[in-house]
Amino acid sequence: MVCIIHFTVEIIVLTQHDRYGEDGLRICDAFVNNQGVIHRWFRQWEARQIVQALGSIPSVVILSQVGITSVQIWKKVMTDVQDSFYRRHTPEQVLLAHANRIDFDHPDAIDMPLFAACLADLKSCKQTNIPIYSFSEHQRLEETQYLYGAAVIITEGILALHDPHLRALYDLKIFVQCDSDLMLARRIRRDVKERGRTVDGVLDQYLRYVKPSYDNFVLPTARHADIIVPGSDNSMATASRMSTPILPPPEPWQNLIVIPETPQLKGILTKLRDRTTSRADFIFFTDRLATFLVEKAMEHLPHKLRSVVTPIDVEYTGQELDGHLCGVSILRSGGPLEKGLRRVVHNMPIGSLLIQSEAKTGEPLLLHLALPVCIRERHRAEGTWVFLLDAQIGTAASAFMAIRILLDHGVRQDHIIFVTFLVAREGGIVVLRKAFPDVKIVCSAVDNYLTERWLECIDVEGEGVDSETAGRKVWAVEPGMGHIGDRYYL
């Protein structure tokens, strides 16, 4: 497996942080590798080898035409044995399938356009919803599997190289050959053991469908491969980086909205900034400020006219909110804003993104995401307004990543309203402004400084700092409120 090892070394450069430039635009697509492999067991084994060898890459997706789907997020491998892309069958076809009378090895059995569409979404770093096929029912299920955030995508399937649209999406194509006798022996063993078939049935299917399909459709696709395993030429396709010019920001930036400073607001901020404020007071005033901030943020949503009749039977023409709204909180520090959001918006779906800084580099990493359904489905995401919550914007690393994730899902830039307590004037806000000029930021105060500090003496940044890495340099908003998440929760 020399080629596999070589291959892993080459793609390791494509880590998650490299996907977006300072302008917030994608600098490279997800890397798509394909294996048109003959034997499933071998395909699975090889795919897992690759995943294991990749190790430090945050997310690898193995997308299967007719095989497994496994998703690895931070070394935890979830595996669903699902054959994904078989077409939906009519009731007659289902009966035939149960009688082994359907040729599942023919290219027409697979929904190639859907496969290509899902793969194209993932490759362009967007979310996708993968169909699920049930072997026991011989039918595509209504439910789908949501996938997002793949840095490396490995597709596998005997017909993975058949469709020209699919081939156009791959960065690297590998064809793995195997001895026919071995393939048949493994097929019999698997189908009898795992799928409860008879040897006669398996052989019947093999001679009727599998072998002709291999000769007619599978073997010829080997010529499209960059690498044939066992092969001699290990030439590589590499993803190229595109550079995008950074546009000069428009002046002034009216999308940074600081709510007017009233005596009460200044009093609340004084309470929150004071290091001697008790935890009970801190929580109370945080909730009060969050409620007020969200009320102010709501003023930036569109409204339309609405007529109602009052209880004394007078007609009144007022307004109503025009648009669907949901919240996404950047954990942990977005949490202190959630109570305010709940007080202002009835039955609000609130999703979350767990973004933590990597200890060595300080780069943000997406550890977990749970987005509301209205964002997971792209056609709904396009019409959804999102309140993105985080306690403060210092370096803006996690804000940047969170906005990028929403955009990947199809949320419009001008539909994102970032609600936060504090913004550091000279901090990452400058980068955010350049990258996402249409995102609105509603905050209660802008602080003058962002200073570098040692974590052990001071806590910083609502943006997730790992407590195990005490003693390293971090960025603090000054004068700030300290670590809002810690003061609210711990």
Add this chain to the structure above:
Amino acid sequence: MVLQNAPTSQTTPASLPPSVFTLPQTAQLEALYTIIRDKDTSRGDFLFYSDRIIRLLVEEGLNHLPVVPKTVETPTGAIYEGVGFEGKICGVSILRAGEAMESGLREVCRSVRIGKILIQRDEETAQAKLFYSKLPPDIAQRYVLLLDPMLATGGSAMKAVEVIMEHGVPEERIIFINLISSPEGLKTFCGKYPALRVITGWIDQGLNEKAYIIPGLGDFGERRFEPSLFVCDDASDRRLRYCL
């Protein structure tokens, strides 16, 4: 795109008394009023959206309280020149609709003391008459947030102010908070108490022949609390229930 949606129903009399303050008239605020004015709005929604307005009103009302300069040290070791809250406050609600504003008040002012006043119209004299009051003993040293959701003719509010001032609170330390007021009521009320600040969410068109606010939102207390209590329109019966 958003803020151009100018409010359509706000009546701002040219001669608004200087002691009257309204909330910023945003499309968002008008949407809240549209919900609570709608007779088909459920009790749950009425509660939720009227609470939102009440919180905004209380936040605005508190801005009329004094603050003093205060310097604090932040957890990062920096110095911040802020302000501290000055002066004790209490709420006084006019039963029973005013009680509906208490939860909103407590969400903004934690564990604030709340006095109560019951005022009903005396059927014989047609004047507002005090039936009951229970106020904090040290009310004379406090700022008072007077709560009553609707200012129609202003009769009961003026009676309440009279009671509070009898307890030693000067006029300028009372802030009257209501959701909807009529131009007539405002004129009468501010004519009598010019130094008393009124925070109102919305100024409606006026009063009809039954002295209901038009377009209004009906009986606030009735929509907020159990409606069966108010089925009987007989004032004496209502008085009986209150006194119990």
